[in-house]
Amino acid sequence: MKEHYLDDLKVGDRFKSEPLDVTEKQVIEFAHKFDPQMFHLNRKAAERTLFKGLIASGWHTAAITMRLFVQTLNFAAGAIGLGVDELRWPNAVRPGDLLTVETEILEVRPSRSKPGYGIIRLRNVTTNQRGEIVQTMMANAMVPRRGQGLRRRDY
Numbered sequence: 001m002k003e004h005y006l007d008d009l010k011v012g013d014r015f016k017s018e019p020l021d022v023t024e025k026q027v028i029e030f031a032h033k034f035d036p037q038m039f040h041l042n043r044k045a046a047e048r049t050l051f052k053g054l055i056a057s058g059w060h061t062a063a064i065t066m067r068l069f070v071q072t073l074n075f076a077a078g079a080i081g082l083g084v085d086e087l088r089w090p091n092a093v094r095p096g097d098l099l100t101v102e103t104e105i106l107e108v109r110p111s112r113s114k115p116g117y118g119i120i121r122l123r124n125v126t127t128n129q130r131g132e133i134v135q136t137m138m139a140n141a142m143v144p145r146r147g148q149g150l151r152r153r154d155y
Contacts, residue, residue, distance in 0.1 A: 003076040005146040006118035009105050017068035017101040019129070022056060024095035030060040056093040061135045064093075065126045068101040075143050082119065082140040091132045098129040106138075110145070117142045 031040030035057035039046040107121035126135040
């Protein structure tokens, strides 16, 4: 898989991830560790809620989105998150959903304080197998410039 650097990106670039299957076991394990609410933990209890069934935590959806974003863009020395300005979960993720992330590059600029890096502004849209949007986010990240910063072999 090609490693990306700031120099490889331009405004308007779009990247689409491979799909990832969400299992009931993953939903429940994540919830036990990080968001222990009944509609994430127990199928029978979740059927009696407004969701009418087990759903993944929004934070689980965010973690899956991060995994797919990182795997797809494969930044040479990683992408350092600088903040998320907007995070929305318009539809629930359920066990059996197949999630895909599309990343659009909104802004690309060199860092003023770290010359070996640059800043990107991006929009990630996560969808399920039916094309329903399950998460949107706008974020900023610091990424390495070609020939600068750490490379994978350095760590």
